Amino acid sequence: EVQLVESGGGLVQPGGSLRLSCAASGFTVNTYYMNWVRQAPGKGLEWVSMIHTGGITYYADSLKGRFTISRDNSKNTVYLQMSSLRAEDTAVYYCARGDLLDWGLGTLVTVSS
Amino acid sequence: DIQMTQSPSAMSASVGDRVTITCRASQGISNSLAWFQQKPGKVPKRLIYAASSLQSGVPSRFSGSGSGTEFTLTISSLQPEDSATYYCLQHSGYPRTFGQGTKVEIK
Numbered sequence: 418e419v420q421l422v423e424s425g426g427g428l429v430q431p432g433g434s435l436r437l438s439c440a441a442s443g444f445t446v447n448t449y450y451m452n453w454v455r456q457a458p459g460k461g462l463e464w465v466s467m468i469h470t471g472g473i474t475y476y477a478d479s480l481k482g483r484f485t486i487s488r489d490n491s492k493n494t495v496y497l498q499m500s501s502l503r504a505e506d507t508a509v510y511y512c513a514r515g516d517l518l519d520w521g522l523g524t525l526v527t528v529s530s
Numbered sequence: 531d532i533q534m535t536q537s538p539s540a541m542s543a544s545v546g547d548r549v550t551i552t553c554r555a556s557q558g559i560s561n562s563l564a565w566f567q568q569k570p571g572k573v574p575k576r577l578i579y580a581a582s583s584l585q586s587g588v589p590s591r592f593s594g595s596g597s598g599t600e601f602t603l604t605i606s607s608l609q610p611e612d613s614a615t616y617y618c619l620q621h622s623g624y625p626r627t628f629g630q631g632t633k634v635e636i637k
Contacts, residue, residue, distance in 0.1 A: 452626075461615075461617065461629075461631040462568070462617050462619075462628045463628065464625060464626040464627065464628060467624070475624040475625060475626075477625045478625060511573065511574075516564060516576075516579060516621055517574070517619065517621075518576050518579075518585070520573045520574060521573075522573060
């Protein structure tokens with residue numbers, strides 16, 4: 418059974434950094450492209466980033482280099498390193514597999530002083 | 531970037547009604563489009579992939595159509611449990627982009 422479990426969310430001050438993790442089970446993360454999608458409170462879905470099976474990475478233009486996606490095959494985990502965080506980055510961050518068939522439950526990131 | 535324009539943003543319909551939601555892409559995306567349903571406090575669920583293929587386990591009253599720049603999600607006979615927000619997603623190019631969402635309410 419495919420399972421994705423996000424962790425690492427929490428309260429962070431503006432300008433701070435946070436690393437989110439997505440632990441996968443039931444498949445290996447380097448055989449699927451893996452995505453991060455976020456949803457601000459009361460707002461729609463926003464695609465954030467993807468890491469391809471070959472390791473190529475893609476990002477939403479709005480992130481302007483502040484976020485970095487990576488994976489650790491030995492831990493079967495995908496990460497999202499977020500820096501220079503802003504209030505508008507406050508959202509639930511979801512990890513999703515492939516063409517977004519399988520999703521985790523999400524982890525809440527709150528950027529506030 | 532490919533922009534996805536979804537309409538309407540919200541709608542109200544009665545049980546049994548036929549409901550249609552549209553997504554327009556700013557450039558051709560072939561059939562690289564998916565539809566998602568999200569209920570309050572829940573994780574999005576993929577209903578349709580490749581524009582018109584029904585995800586396993588999804589009721590047959592849901593259908594998708596279109597290719598190129600115009601796509602449609604149809605609920606043939608609206609049920610109470612279909613009250614949700616629906617999103618389209620293009621996965622033809624990078625960055626991936628979602629439509630703005632359509633909130634469907636039951637009258």
